[in-house]
Amino acid sequence: MRIMCCLKPVPKPGSVKIDPETHTLKREESELVLNPYDRYALEAAVDLAEKTGGRVVAVSMAPPNAKNILLEAFAFGADELVLVSDRAFAGADTLATSYTLACAAKKLGPFDLIICGKVSVDGETAQVGPELAAWLNLPSVTWVKEITPHEGYLDLVRTREFGEERLKARLPLVITIENEANIPRPPSIKRLLKQDEVEVKVLSAKDIEAQEDYLGLKGSPTQVVDTFAPEYQGKRELISGSAEEVSERLLSILKERGLI
Numbered sequence: 506m507r508i509m510c511c512l513k514p515v516p517k518p519g520s521v522k523i524d525p526e527t528h529t530l531k532r533e534e535s536e537l538v539l540n541p542y543d544r545y546a547l548e549a550a551v552d553l554a555e556k557t558g559g560r561v562v563a564v565s566m567a568p569p570n571a572k573n574i575l576l577e578a579f580a581f582g583a584d585e586l587v588l589v590s591d592r593a594f595a596g597a598d599t600l601a602t603s604y605t606l607a608c609a610a611k612k613l614g615p616f617d618l619i620i621c622g623k624v625s626v627d628g629e630t631a632q633v634g635p636e637l638a639a640w641l642n643l644p645s646v647t648w649v650k651e652i653t654p655h656e657g658y659l660d661l662v663r664t665r666e667f668g669e670e671r672l673k674a675r676l677p678l679v680i681t682i683e684n685e686a687n688i689p690r691p692p693s694i695k696r697l698l699k700q701d702e703v704e705v706k707v708l709s710a711k712d713i714e715a716q717e718d719y720l721g722l723k724g725s726p727t728q729v730v731d732t733f734a735p736e737y738q739g740k741r742e743l744i745s746g747s748a749e750e751v752s753e754r755l756l757s758i759l760k761e762r763g764l765i
């Protein structure tokens with residue numbers, strides 16, 4: 506089974522910088538770490554590849570400083586590492602991101618399976634997996650927590666708000682992985698020692714034959730108009746008096762604020 510695993514490099518908490526003009530993240534100036542949820546996606550991909558005699562192609566759309574994240578993925582079991590990187594991708598919303606990943610999938614494919622994490626810890630939309638499936642005209646199954654491979658299809662268990670769902674899904678397919686799906690393995694010492702010899706293939710917008718109008722800020726129907734840290738206004742009122750006076754004041758505050 507040939508598997509593409511989408512890994513999102515996210516800014517390390519505390520290292521995030523915002524461009525004051527475009528209101529976008531300055532990803533190239535932030536220290537990047539692997540989106541924690543993508544560790545489960547990678548483990549699911551490597552486990553499936555081992556069970557089916559397949560290969561895992563780890564793909565990130567990110568600035569050049571994300572190469573280390575892909576080398577980390579190699580230590581965790583990925584076979585091929587691809588960084589899709591170009592100035593033209595800057596400012597991409599989920600639609601432009603998923604389009605770019607879809608172009609990369611077409612270029613690097615065909616794949617039997619594309620695996621994403623369930624959500625990123627920075628954008629947090631959980632849209633990229635299903636959108637990627639839509640661009641590729643493939644079915645998608647989200648929140649997968651169990652996978653059993655068969656010839657041409659997978660038996661899947663996915664979590665729901667109130668229980669779980671079991672289904673059979675024909676390949677090729679896009680899935681997003683729950684964090685309860687597995688316990689990610691530690692990095693392999695053998696692979697860590699080989700990291701210097703491993704190639705991270707870098708693909709530009711031209712390499713993946715992407716249409717310029719669908720990329721980055723230009724290809725993003727949603728754009729950030731402002732970003733700001735919420736101001737905390739600590740206000741308190743000490744209510745004193747008899748039990749009757751306190752409850753009357755409390756009642757009037759609740760009414761004033763429309764809470765009752």
Ligand SMILES: Cc1cc2nc3c(=O)[nH]c(=O)nc-3n(C[C@H](O)[C@H](O)[C@H](O)COP(=O)(O)OP(=O)(O)OC[C@H]3O[C@@H](n4cnc5c(N)ncnc54)[C@H](O)[C@@H]3O)c2cc1C
Pocket residue numbers: 511512513514528529530532540542543546564565566567595596597598599600602603606620621622623624625626627628629630631632633634727728729
């Ligand atoms: C309205 C809006 C406007 C935005 N505008 C900007 C902007 O101007 N500039 C900016 O920098 N960001 C912007 N973002 C954030 C940007 O959209 C996200 O970084 C990106 O589209 C991925 O979305 P997400 O983080 O919600 O991923 P999710 O959909 O939560 O991610 C799910 C999974 O998809 C995969 N995935 C997601 N992104 C990647 C990736 N890049 N490479 C590989 N795999 C990936 C991973 O497996 C991940 O676990 C914006 C987001 C929104 C909602």
